[in-house]
Amino acid sequence: MLMCRDLAEIASDYIDGELNGRQNLSVKMHLMMCKDCRTFIGNLRASSNLLSAHSSGKADEEFLRRIDERVAEALSVRKNKCSDSE
Amino acid sequence: MNTAVQPESEASLIEDLKRGDSTAYRRAVREYSPGMLAVARFYLDHSSAEEIVQDCWVTVIDAVQKFEGRSGLKTWLHRIVANRCKNRLRTAKREVATDFSETLEPELANRFNSTGRWDLPPKLQFHDSADTLMENGALSDCLDKHLSTLPETQRSALMLYEAHQHKSDDVCNILDVSASNLRVLLHRARQKIFLMVETFQETGEC
Structure with a gap:
């Protein structure tokens, strides 16, 4: 039982x-x-x-801003690469 | 409260990410980073986990071009994080230490007598709905505090399953645990939250 x-x-x-x-x-x-x-x-x-x-977990704003910066940097490198190859 | 990206808007978000739209990235970073961090924290300490999540977003810029949508965007991102973490652990020859031997929290196990009946049964019923309970700011703060003291393995499993609404199979895959071990992780974490809410309702203290 x-x-x-x-x-x-x-x-x-x-x-x-x-x-x-x-x-x-x-x-x-x-x-x-x-x-x-x-x-x-x-x-x-x-x-x-x-x-x-x-909340499904909060990330602190400072951490998110650091990601934004890294992403913005990587996007601009990618954009430059694409325009170079055109 | 469900703020998750809906399927049709997820498809348009993916298209925007593929085009390299910076606004779309800002939105996605806010939507998905907490879950990605929960995955990384299963494997790594806080600062390494944050570093991995940042690196993953940079990887995503190229990788998303090949994303075919066979899984949802959230699951895909969580897998990228998990794989990176596993690689890092492999390099460092470290393994995640977990204890799956006991299914009951000691504090709860002590409330049964030797015949297996309740000695100290739960006294109060949690009458309020979850939304009403969450309107209590003090309880919400208390929940945050307790979540932060859970072992990382339990917290990650709980966050992915309950808060990020992943299916069991996905959680097992992402965290690399067996289905039975996931059940233990979830049950142990839920018991701790149950004990916390019980104390809070009885004493008003966290």
């Missing part, structure tokens, strides 16, 4: 639909009987949604 700890171990796989049919069924059966695990799964799912809603 699936215990609460076992369920906690595979909780992300359940949320992401990565379990096989038999495992999925035993998680569902356990969740029907166990309020604590229902709360846990709900909260873990909320944590996952929270991360999706959170």
Whole structure:
């Protein structure tokens, strides 16, 4: 029988639909009987949604400006090369 | 909030990049660099990762001419970064150290008794939707703080899967981890975020 700890171990796989049919069924059966695990799964799912809603990672503006400079430089070299070959 | 470039505008962005349009590059750099940095940070320290991302953008100027769009632009860029990082590690003969042996965070594992039942079950239900939770500035700051303390391997996997919405196969390919190891990385990282939100909701402290 699936215990609460076992369920906690595979909780992300359940949320992401990565379990096989038999495992999925035993998680569902356990969740029907166990309020604590229902709360846990709900909260873990909320944590996952929270991360999706959170910014997809911010890069600092100084870093982005340095990339802009490198790109601008490389674009101008490329442009000059192209006009030389024309 | 989904600000990702939509397929039709991605096609026109690619055309603009191929023409060497500097405005298109500025837009693409802002859109894709955070994800590229997340990939590089899986393999390298912060300053080497930033250096690799800068180098990759320079490479992209020529490489994009041959880009046929078989994968999305984001996946293509992430693969370029991953390959560069792997090459650098190969040269330096270093490997990424990762621990895939435990699926439960110790702090969570300690909340079960010897029969495998909850000793300290979760008390509160996270009622609010993710968007409502994110409107709480203090929680958002707390999340940033915790994300920055995650091991790089967990954070990169989490960012690519959750925030950049890559499919599992793509994440495995980009980070060079097996599907089962990716599952461990994701689960460990999510548990840490769960524990953080729980503490925040119970105590109001980060």
